[in-house]
Amino acid sequence: MIITSRFFNRSELIGFIALAAVLFVILPLSLDVFRLNLVAKYLTYAFVAIGLVLCWGYGGILSLGQGVFFGLGGYCMAMFLKLEASSVENTKIQSTPGIPDFMDWNQITSLPLFWQPFHSLTFTIAAIILVPGLFALIIGTAMFKRRVGGTYFAIITQAVAAILTILIVGQQGYTGGINGMTDLRTLRGWDIRPDHAKIILYFFEVFLLFVCIGIAQFIRLTKLGRILVAMREQEDRVRFSGYSVANFKIFAFCMAAIFAAIGGAMFALNVGFMSPSFVGIVPSIEMVIYTAVGGRMSIFGAVWGSLLVNFAKTSLSESFPQLWLFGLGALFIAVVLAFPNGLSGIWADYVQPRIDRLLASRKSKAGAWADNSVADGAPAE
């Protein structure tokens, strides 16, 4: 791999420009608000997928419990929105007005203590980052310091996902149970449901997504990124070289958790809804699938993977209500069998060499400004 001083090498730059053009210009111009809102929903999973590229693709830590962090972020946001939607005048018909409707249905008569701080937006935003971050820190410390890794770690993250789902479903008076938190309406008095709000939320989300892409890219390019890759390939050698493998793993895992939580919070805002069906084992595995389809080594690939798989999910289920799951399953099998490196692998193996050849032939014709930029166009990794 060639180390460049630039933030993006040329193929990444093409990827960056293509993604920015599609998300900022092409999709908003070509889709109606309903479809654009669906894209916003798909993109919330892209946050998770970027986190997985860092922690699984680079760090080699396969987490099958990212739904936990997606859910924690989403629930923090939803709690704030739900409190705002449950003002006294909105909930007049309840036995106890002013508390969320599901609490009233469960005979809870006052707002529980841990709900109180979620009246504050500042606290909520901090909680969206810190709650999942700290939770990941605890799990990570407990696991990696004891050198639990690989399959065992994946299984434990699954168990955590299952436990959190059971907790949320069981404590329905405090969490809304299996129904989740529905009917979220306003953010500080600003209605999040009408079309113009959906458009603003979409652009805000895409902006956040690019911030996260930037952070992930930055981590990748620093020495830290190199150590992550080294750790994935030869964990013992890194350890013998004097690095604390556990700390690096904890860091990657926490970053993935925080990205997932931001995605979850954006989900609650865009969809107006949060439920335990995004926390459990199945959605967690789906999130890994998005990353795998996109290519687990590629940050941009992860975004494309999330978009395409979810788009396929929606369109297949609209066209074939009874058979679509089989179609989706076949798609996964085909991608994994034929293209183990996912979409970004297809790009690197088939598209990129042609572009390079095209550019090289044009350059040799022109003969001028010959420098070494062909070399640095080689696929990253």
Place this chain on the structure above:
Amino acid sequence: MSDEPNKGLQSPLRRKLLMGAAALPLISMLPRPSFGAGPATATVNTTGLAVTDTEVTVGILHSATGTMAISETGSIQAEKLAIEQINAAGGVLGRKIKFIQEDGASDWPTFAEKAKKLLVNDKVAAIMGCWTSASRKAVLPVMEQYNGMLYYPTFYEGLEQSKNVIYTGQEATQQILAGLNWIAKEKGAKSFFFIGSDYIWPRTSNKIARKHVENVLKGKVVGEEYYALGSTQFNSVINKIKLTKPDVIFTDVVGGSNVAFYKQLKAAGVDLSKQALLTISVTEDEIDGIGGENIAGAYACMKYFQSLDNANNKAFVADFKKMWGEKTVIGDVTQAAYLGPWLWKLTVEKAGSFDVDKIAAASPGVEFKGAPEGYVRIHENHHLWSKTRVGKAKLDGQFELIFETADLVEPDPFPKGYQ
């Protein structure tokens, strides 16, 4: 209800007639049978719904895949049957009903997404759909925001009323109170043991049942236990039942858990011919999975059983089996789902319009005399007046009707004294 033979699902769609606006007055003078003979579209559809001179589009939104598919398939079938029959009888305001089916995939946000798609993209005039309370709660804000009309078939916990929803199943007090009264009188029951799945419907139902047992029947509740959805281990609660020896086991366990519950009950030696058990969650559909021999003797309390002996029901059961096969069974919710398209048709014709606002306003008082359960009427609160019945499960998986209320029971989604 129509007496015409139904043509089967695959009947070819009639070619859509292309008509200029100039031809409208002429066509509206033609006799009934051909579609396109109703009043002008501009007058019956002022809000841009998917209504043409010959067709009107509605949505069907249930889970065709996932864990709820087994329950919701019956509702889909019933709704398709009703739409077929309505079309065979001349459609709605001279328009043929076309439906767009979407899959909620047993996933509540997917329900919300698909409901929004049906309302915003397809502009459907009404949606027949949802099954679980969770899916309805997810869809409700969408219906209210985009002003849609939902016909919801399942018996449910109440505590809800919306301009945009017609509840064709029973709410909790309608279903439960008559059953409890009957079993208290008939069996002299004083002590009750409650077992439910852990979510909003069983919890609310048991809350209402507890208040009724304690305050009205002057009995007592000797135990109340909840199990996670999908749970299959009921041995500990069965032991408690054997220890406390309640007069009645009152259950609202849902879905696949029922199979485990009744099998374990039988294996533990609880004989349902001696131990009274009243369930509000087992219909003929569930018995299909449980097996008649495991539940024979139990009482179920709801508004419809496939075995009801009246002319409407006989025709309905025959048509249903003709369309979907001899082996299909029809449960309470399936029948309630069948009411949806019919009530919508009758309301549209009463209102003389497809506009949702007019339908919502015209709904109270709409009566359907052809209902398989007998006569139903829409209440001001958008729920149905209906009778409540108690059936006894037989070995063949059917219920034998042993009690029904003399009058229609008034729906009361916000019951005073039960909250």
